[in-house]
Amino acid sequence: MDRQAVHLDEISLRGAVKELLRNFWMILLTAAAVWLGATGVGKLVYSPQYTSSATLAVTERGGGSSYSSLLQMTEMAAVFSEVFESDELKATISTDLGERMEGTLSCSQIEETNLIVLNASASTPRQAYQYIHSALEHYESVSEYVFSNASLQTVQEPSVPESPSNSSRLIRLRNLLTAAGAVGICAVILLFYLFRFTVKTPEGAARQLDGTVQGIIPYEKRGRKKKRKTKEAPLLTSPLVSMDYSEALRRMEARVERHMRRKKQKVLLIVSVGENEGKSTVAANIALAMAEKHKKVLLLEGDLRKPAQHKVFDELSVGRISFSEVLAGKAGWREAAVRNAKNGVRELFQFQPVAEPSRILDLSLLKRLLEEMKQEMDYIIVDTPPTAVAADAELWMQVCDTALLVVREDWSDVRAVNDTVDLIWQSSGDFAGFVLNAFRGKTVRNQYGYGEYAGHER
Numbered sequence: 001m002d003r004q005a006v007h008l009d010e011i012s013l014r015g016a017v018k019e020l021l022r023n024f025w026m027i028l029l030t031a032a033a034v035w036l037g038a039t040g041v042g043k044l045v046y047s048p049q050y051t052s053s054a055t056l057a058v059t060e061r062g063g064g065s066s067y068s069s070l071l072q073m074t075e076m077a078a079v080f081s082e083v084f085e086s087d088e089l090k091a092t093i094s095t096d097l098g099e100r101m102e103g104t105l106s107c108s109q110i111e112e113t114n115l116i117v118l119n120a121s122a123s124t125p126r127q128a129y130q131y132i133h134s135a136l137e138h139y140e141s142v143s144e145y146v147f148s149n150a151s152l153q154t155v156q157e158p159s160v161p162e163s164p165s166n167s168s169r170l171i172r173l174r175n176l177l178t179a180a181g182a183v184g185i186c187a188v189i190l191l192f193y194l195f196r197f198t199v200k201t202p203e204g205a206a207r208q209l210d211g212t213v214q215g216i217i218p219y220e221k222r223g224r225k226k227k228r229k230t231k232e233a234p235l236l237t238s239p240l241v242s243m244d245y246s247e248a249l250r251r252m253e254a255r256v257e258r259h260m261r262r263k264k265q266k267v268l269l270i271v272s273v274g275e276n277e278g279k280s281t282v283a284a285n286i287a288l289a290m291a292e293k294h295k296k297v298l299l300l301e302g303d304l305r306k307p308a309q310h311k312v313f314d315e316l317s318v319g320r321i322s323f324s325e326v327l328a329g330k331a332g333w334r335e336a337a338v339r340n341a342k343n344g345v346r347e348l349f350q351f352q353p354v355a356e357p358s359r360i361l362d363l364s365l366l367k368r369l370l371e372e373m374k375q376e377m378d379y380i381i382v383d384t385p386p387t388a389v390a391a392d393a394e395l396w397m398q399v400c401d402t403a404l405l406v407v408r409e410d411w412s413d414v415r416a417v418n419d420t421v422d423l424i425w426q427s428s429g430d431f432a433g434f435v436l437n438a439f440r441g442k443t444v445r446n447q448y449g450y451g452e453y454a455g456h457e458r
Contacts, residue, residue, distance in 0.1 A: 010204035011194060014440055015410055019193040020186060027185050034181035035174055042170030051121045051165035052128040054136065055156035058114045077109035077116045080152065084118060084135060089142045093134040103131050115155065121165065129160045198410045205407070205436055210418045212433035214404065215252025217282070219438045220245040233281050233312045236288045237343050252435055253289035256404060259432050265401035267370055267380045268432065273388050273416045277408035278437040280308040283383040291344040295378040298337060298346045302396050303385040304357040307350035317351035324350055327360040333369055357392055366399045387420050397427035404432045409439045
């Protein structure tokens with residue numbers, strides 16, 4: 001199955017927010033990089049300008065009185081602006097200072113007054129002051145050619161500027177650019193989340209997965225052990241698990257057991273595509289739920305590379321026989337299988353990792369062992385390694401009656417999940433369905449009854 005479109009019911013708002021929080025460090029790094037980049041480039045290309053200002057009054061030449069007509073003042077201000085900005089005055093200033101004038105002169109009128117403001121801008125404070133001072137000394141030599149009935153009186157003397165009058169545009173906009181960068185990386189993260197072809201919602205599972213969804217297990221926090229820093233697996237026998245969680249597990253187990261009873265099956269393979277999908281915990285809880293019904297259940301650890309069942313039940317290896325010793329012919333399975341007095345489950349665990357399981361895993365031996373176990377047990381639950389990690393699971397598929405595939409929310413690629421389903425059909429000939437594990441949200445808990453879902457039937 002190839003991904004063609006993203007449906008709205010396949011998107012989890014909570015999952016999207018969680019994805020942003022998980023990648024919050026990337027958002028912070030992007031924002032910091034944009035802010036530092038804008039600051040650095042802004043300072044690199046920034047050319048400071050210093051402005052010296054003087055306030056002048058337009059008066060009638062000789063009489064010293066100001067013009068009474070606003071129109072006249074406006075006209076005179078415009079004329080003086082042309083004078084101060086003329087090339088002739090700039091040439092005069094350059095001659096006066098003995099260097100080419102690199103700055104600018106500008107003149108503006110203060111509204112409804114006879115006052116004008118003269119500004120001289122340059123790259124240094126000294127040049128700005130020199131330009132305006134020279135302009136005030138020599139403007140009359142230029143203005144007398146334009147008109148002779150007006151003059152200027154200095155109201156406020158110019159001073160040497162202490163700080164730049166302009167600022168870097170990039171530095172001014174760096175906060176906006178930083179926000180845009182953060183929003184941009186958030187958009188990229190969300191796009192990756194949306195187009196990551198994983199199961200994000202139960203609705204998406206029904207559309208994407210090739211098989212029946214036997215149950216939806218809501219996310220349950222693990223309880224922390226008192227004497228250790230490790231977290232305790234959420235088992236049915238624990239008083240800490242919620243009613244929602246335990247009821248979801250029992251509903252799922254009942255559907256799986258009904259499937260097996262209808263087909264007269266006894267050996268159930270619990271498998272997943274990737275690690276940390278909750279496969280071992282699901283296997284343990286199915287065994288516990290069956291034992292609650294007074295069934296004779298054997299929980300078999302089939303993952304010899306990274307055994308986990310002894311950790312799930314917090315079992316010590318002292319005095320216990322590992323399953324690898326049974327496979328090596330050093331002990332019988334009846335001797336190695338120990339009945340747990342607390343929950344009634346018979347346990348055949350692996351306590352130490354095996355470097356090369358292929359040396360002791362033999363198809364004919366597994367078939368013989370399972371046939372013997374079927375004679376004495378009602379159900380045998382086999383916990384296997386993930387298919388993406390080891391090929392051992394394929395061997396177990398050939399000897400088990402049916403398989404249950406655990407799919408965690410937004411974890412494994414749907415294509416890999418469906419490829420595993422095809423592998424199960426080719427190996428064992430029967431597939432019990434999926435368990436959606438660690439799904440969050442009210443839809444999982446309230447609306448769909450913990451797994452009243454069916455995907456694509458074979």
